Amino acid sequence: MDKYNVGILGATGAVGREMLKILRERSFPADELRLLASKRSAGQVIDGHEVKEACAENFEGLDIVLGAAGNNIAAAFAGDIKAAGAVFIDNSSAFRLCPDVPLVVPEINPEDVKKHSGIIANPNCTTTITCTAISALRRLSPIESMVVSSYQAVSGAGSAGPQELFGEMEAMAAGKSYVPRVFAHQIAYNVIPQIGERQFVGYTSEEMKLQNEGRRILHLPEMRVSCTCVRVPVVRSHSVSVQLKTREKLTVDDARAAVAAAPGCKLLDELDDLLYPMPLLSTDQDLVLVGRIREDLTDDRGLLLWCCGDQLRKGAATNAVQIAELLIG
Incomplete structure (x- = not known):
């Protein structure tokens, strides 16, 4: 089985911590899990993973980045994530209504994932x-x-x-x-x-x-x-x-x-x-x-x-x- 390097942007928040938990629950084939957050959160340890500062160089080598940060953070780092060659699955509302960004619920419209050009939007929870x-x-x-x-x-x-x-x-x-x-x-x-x-x-x-x-x-x-x-x-x-x-x-x-x-x-x-x-x-x-x-x-x-x-x-x-x-x- 292939393995993937996965990052979580906004890893110290409630959704970011839940993402880490669910990746493990579902046995996602991750070779590396890289937790990224603000400079003040860098150095924290969550479930054995040290949190790193979110910056362009820390997206290098990742295949997938799960976004659990707010709109401004998501918009600020989307370009760096794409430039690093990773696909950005973003939970903020920054890209949900962009016509070239798929908005996906896997049980409903999984086929839309194939239309992505580096960013896939996660819908609002409700x-x-x-x-x-x-x-x-x-x-x-x-x-x-x-x-x-x-x-x-x-x-x-x-x-x-x-x-x-x-x-x-x-x-x-x-x-x-x-x-x-x-x-x-x-x-x-x-x-x-x-x-x-x-x-x-x-x-x-x-x-x-x-x-x-x-x-x-x-x-x-x-x-x-x-x-x-x-x-x-x-x-x-x-x-x-x-x-x-x-x-x-x-x-x-x-x-x-x-x-x-x-x-x-x-x-x-x-x-x-x-x-x-x-x-x-x-x-x-x-x-x-x-x-x-x-x-x-x-x-x-x-x-x-x-x-x-x-x-x-x-x-x-x-x-x-x-x-x-x-x-x-």
Whole structure:
């Protein structure tokens, strides 16, 4: 078996650490694992690997670089990574809407990987979870429109998110005050209906990601999407409510059968037995859990469903490693 030299850019963050974990879990054939981060993080040791400073010379000799850094860092180093001869699988949003950069969920559009010219984009975590859940339905009939509401865990904001949630809960239990630093408002015992900055006609940047990225991944450029993204006091795993309309009417039984057979999905849809997707069930696994599939009483061609997925694994790190597996396959 061939072996590959793999780098992780942004290796000290939550997604970068998860990438390292998943490379090992999936026995990726890596000859060298090179962890790269900021100058101040250089010298740290993670799972036996010393972190090196991200710079042009430290990309030399790598075959694949998994990106777990922010937009500015990804954009700054993309040229150096390509010049070193490596393929950059980037988890930031810097390249997701570039027409010459494939945006890939391996269970949905693996063929798009072949179109890369040095960069492959990893979708937004909520986009990946949602598209994985509905992809099988679009194979039965094209999806014309979709209304989505996401309920996103605090760890989606990084490791500081859970720290703030727990800090607020402890402070409130002790009768003390706590000034939010990560979120705009108190997140303990609260929900915040804004993730990202304000953009197009009142939508936020997080909401626009799902709307724009979903069309590319599903190859449905005419699909109309509206989205509301909400931060909730859950530690890990995002939940998504989906209302969709297909070109032809789909029965609930057909939809359930399609989801049950879909790669990357697990059907949990037994309401009488209290069995349905929940964040606690989807945490620390790679399958997207799908359930509550039912007819839309407002539209004869509509269906509703509920799904949950681990935003650090399938929503980010696992999807990136799966793309790397496609590259070497």
